[in-house]
Every structure is written in C-alpha cells, then in structure tokens.
Amino acid sequence: MTNKYMYFIANWKMFGGLSTLNSLTKVIKFLKIFKKSKNTKIIYCPPNTLIHPMFKKIMNSKIQVGAQNCHESLTYGASTGSINSTMLKNVGAKYVILGHSENRESGETDKLINTKIKAATKSGLKVIFCIGETLGQKRKKITNKILLKQITLGLQKVKRRKNIVIAYEPVWSIGTGVIPKSDDLFKTINFIKKKVKNIKVLYGGSVNPKNINELKLIKNIDGFLIGGASQDPKKFIDIIKKTYN
Ligand code: 13P
Numbered sequence: 001m002t003n004k005y006m007y008f009i010a011n012w013k014m015f016g017g018l019s020t021l022n023s024l025t026k027v028i029k030f031l032k033i034f035k036k037s038k039n040t041k042i043i044y045c046p047p048n049t050l051i052h053p054m055f056k057k058i059m060n061s062k063i064q065v066g067a068q069n070c071h072e073s074l075t076y077g078a079s080t081g082s083i084n085s086t087m088l089k090n091v092g093a094k095y096v097i098l099g100h101s102e103n104r105e106s107g108e109t110d111k112l113i114n115t116k117i118k119a120a121t122k123s124g125l126k127v128i129f130c131i132g133e134t135l136g137q138k139r140k141k142i143t144n145k146i147l148l149k150q151i152t153l154g155l156q157k158v159k160r161r162k163n164i165v166i167a168y169e170p171v172w173s174i175g176t177g178v179i180p181k182s183d184d185l186f187k188t189i190n191f192i193k194k195k196v197k198n199i200k201v202l203y204g205g206s207v208n209p210k211n212i213n214e215l216k217l218i219k220n221i222d223g224f225l226i227g228g229a230s231q232d233p234k235k236f237i238d239i240i241k242k243t244y245n
Pocket of ligand 1: 173176177205206207227228
C-alpha cells in the first residue's frame, strides 16, 4: 500500500479511433469516486488524431492529454507529416513523450531528442523522457553506461527540468510480458535519481494488473508508463486501484 503521489501514463501507441474514446467514460467515472485520486496524475497519450477529441472528452475530469512525439522545430515549416510542440499544445496536449525506444529504433538520436526536449519545454509542454537499454546491452552489463549517455545527451542544456519526468523503459521489457527483477529495478531507478537531482522516475514495460502488485512495492518508483494494458479501461483502472491497495 502506498500513499505516494503517483503518475499513471497511458501510451496508446498506434491504437484507437473516435469510438475508442467511449472507453474513457469508465475511467472518468472511476476517478470521480476513487478516494486516492488526489494522489494520482493520470495522463493519456493517444495518437495525434485523437488528441483534440480526447481533450474535449476529458474536460472537467482528472485526466490530462499528451502526445507521443513531436517535431523539433518551434515554427511552422516544410516538413510533411510532422507536428510540432506548439501545434500539440494548441489542440489540448499538456505532455509529450520523447525518446521512446520505438522512435529511437527508427533513427532518433540522443541529439535530436535533446533538441525536441528543449523545444517542447519552451512551448510549455511537460516532457515524459524515455530511456532504457536493449537486451544486448543488458547482457553486456552496460545498462548504467547506456542510461547515463541517454540522460547526459538528452538533457544537455535543458533548463526547465521541473517540467520533465523520466520514464525508465528497458527495451527488452516492452510488450514482452517480462519485467526486471525488483532489486535490479530499485537499483537502476536509484542510479537515475542520483544522476538527475529532484526528478520523478517512472517505470514502463509490460505493466499489467498482475505484476503491479510486485512493482508497487518498489519504493523509489514515482509511477508507470503503460502501453498495451492502458488500451483496456478495466485493466488501467485495476492497475491504479491495486497500486493503492
Ligand atoms: P507495454 O506496456 O505494452 O509493454 O509498453 C510499454 C511502453 O512502451 C510504454 O511507453
């Protein structure tokens, strides 16, 4: 059981249409009656197509909306298919996920992520900054070295650090059903908190209503970034409830 202030962030990835938003009604109702809701921050990051309709749906509720990525430029420009942080803010986003491993895999460098973090915080968005090692890196026992590189380069010359939370997402844990050993996770989160002062650190990777009982016992975790399980309102509610049980 915890009394801590915890983040529960839903990363819908490439999922959902307009009718999917109906599933939020359950979550909104639940948060109205949930006694610990003051201790929670609930953020949904749907695909860009749903940011504005979701923003309208969650008005007057406890939920806030975020995006899953953005372009690094602060101005409009000739960049087909891109959306910048100012445009996201304009349609209701308060947060943006940056540095997700699925985007790192498709070519995003630490330097680019750093530029995006600076742009996003400048436009007033809060940033969910993702870091994490691959399975190969874990096997080579270079997790801390990789995380330190991602943190150092990603946060270089970033001024507004109070608007940033870090999500530690080991790549080998995303979508696999496998989570780190509690002791390892505690140590890694400690390591991150030592390197970046006064920062909230969340865990992401296969969080579900079963393993939350184990994860919630890890004292230095400030919340969870949830992929697959967040698409199902029942599972998402279950994760929140069990965290406080
Ligand atoms: P899963 O919860 O589906 O493993 O995804 C985690 C994730 O990538 C959240 O950003």
